[in-house]
Amino acid sequence: MALNYQCIDAVSPYCPCYLAETNSCIACSILQGKETCDCRWQGFCVYQEFIWNGRRKKEPRRTLGVKIIEKKTVTNNLIVFKVLLPLAALSREYSQPGTYVFLRAVNSPSYFEFPLCVMDTNEDKNTLTFAMQIIGPKTRSLAREDRTLLLRGPYYNGIFGLKHIKSSVNKKCLLIGRGIGQASLVLVAKTLVRGGNDITAFLDPGVINCNPARELLESLGVRVQVFDFSGSPYENYLRELIENGGYEVVYSGGSETQHNLVKALVEQSGRKIALAVSNNAQMCCGEGVCGSCETLVGGKRLQLCKVQTESKNVMGVNAHA
């Protein structure tokens, strides 16, 4: 039995991509250089799209100049800012849970680009909101910008187990976010709200010393509780909640350590709970090309920026937690 995974970009306007042109397609066996069909079918034939497109990739994501329209330094290492997309780009294309973009300052070379999760979108105003933790040279350089940024996106594979979020209807859901990982909770919550789900979120400020997702979540009608996740009292409380709280979907936005704890608690509960987690792989290009997110999973090298799968398949294999 082979590992079950799909390509997040198949069936998107960006498929076929560079990988199809280089015999490296994630979905199609013929576009891997094989003789016959044996694909990871996602509802359409990637090879057919490739041929009809003149044996070329579709137009890849472009880098756009975007205006910063709001910027707030919340703590000494956390900035929340809002950008206005130019008319050529639509914020609704950035509103799927797990959407992220690559950002850099206008005058920085391309290797200053880094991936950042879209915290929220406003389709009426065509804006995107980000929370950014200042960590190293790339984020520090970006933090100095006040007017314009370069943005490349949208990219969609920020969450493993995405189908559980998208397909959840009238369920009881628990979202757990710590530090900057909580930024990914908002789009998850928006999708769950659309499905009529009952949502509780646990937030821990972690090293950013604030909860930038709190207000946004509360405005969606999510019950928010703030906790300090470190230490055993929290673990016991969470165990009790997962065992007896009646939750059917759990999402963890945070570090690998947090994911592993949540996964262990879900497994120990013996209950049927669907788990989704934030994708913490180191990403550089988002196109499956550069190799920085490539990870050995079950004997196969997978580009985690594009490979969508159940969280259990990739947890514990990623060296860059």
Next chain:
Amino acid sequence: MPKVIIIGGGWAGCGAALAAKKAGADVVILEKTDMLLGCGLVGGIMRNNGRYTAAEEAIALGAGELFEIADATARHSNVNFPGHSHATLYDVTKIEARVRDFLLGLGIEIRFMSRAVDVRMKGRTITGVILSDDEVVEGDVFVETTGSSGPVGNCLKYGHGCCMCVQRCPAFGPRVSISKKAGAEDLVGKRSPELYGAMSGSCKLNKDSLGDDIRRELEEKGVVVIELPDKFVHKEKLSLKVCQQYALEDYARSIVLLDTGHAKLMTPFFSLEELRKIKGFENARFEDPYAASKGNSIRYMSMAPRDDFMRVEGVENLFCAGEKSGPIVGHTEAICTGILAGHNAARRALKMELLKLPRELSIGDMIAFVNEELKTSEGLYKRYTFAGASYYERMKKLGLYLTEEEAIREKVNRLGLSGIFNENLVVMKENDRSAYNNNTK
């Protein structure tokens, strides 16, 4: 009770399900689309040439019900058309529901829109097949009858692209080679050293779209042959065809139509623009494939290496039949191989000795002969059918071609095989065991 899982509900899968059920197994058919019969939904030709013999052999062997349903659903019997004698043309618009009701009536479980994509193995034994929604269907023995045509990528790489045939891959997803997932590498048929597969040999016109005269003649006689103007003769199409029994000069020079409920046009594809210039075809439109102006499905892309018991080589509990089991063409061929595969699946589940059909029977000879041919360098370039080309010649040469029911029944009886597929092996084994227990008490 042993559980036999059939993957693919085409004619071969229906044959396998029937035989496994008769042998006493619990049977589940997994079918990726919403209907049984696969290509049989648009085929319809039975009993032409040597297929008559094979059908009668199957009946004498005790598993002829599917042939009887086809006979009972015939629009025309005893039809002759170029190169072919005594054909039965069943009504493709009626037969599926009849087969479905018949199999359900036997207590066979049919799961539609259930596409098998992978297997769960223990060593070289399959413990379950995995469906596209991750469900695992467990069983004791498995029969793969997923065919060898398509999917979209193969039809595009080796044909003229997806022409929207009755298999409807874009809607129901591609067939997956289960034998390959279980570790047995596929054999791929060839047209030339670089070109894989072969193109399905007929397309179907909507009968109501044809002129009154043609339609009337077709419904009356079952067959209409119309000579083509020279400019519309495309002989190169003959070499493309799967169905070498219809790759005759006559089929390039003329339009041969058969009444199967649709008007079956015996050529892989036909430019609608050209076709409409011919009298009586001014309003013609295609019924299958929908884009038959352009091409047809590509087949023989995925055959499993197997032995003469229909067991897939290298896998302990997987059998195969139909196109999956070699470059064999046709419903009759699918049903006959299916019956043996289903019966042997039940034997395997009961740990009984497997059955090989003797070469005195056309079914037994074809199963063995195709296997021998596949081991030669030309094997992958040929197609085999009771209905024509080299295998029909062989039948005639070896005296296997018989058209008298009584003679066929007698032969099967002489071989000690009368009604062998009717034996409930589960009950038989129970009786053996209790007899043994009684004897040892």
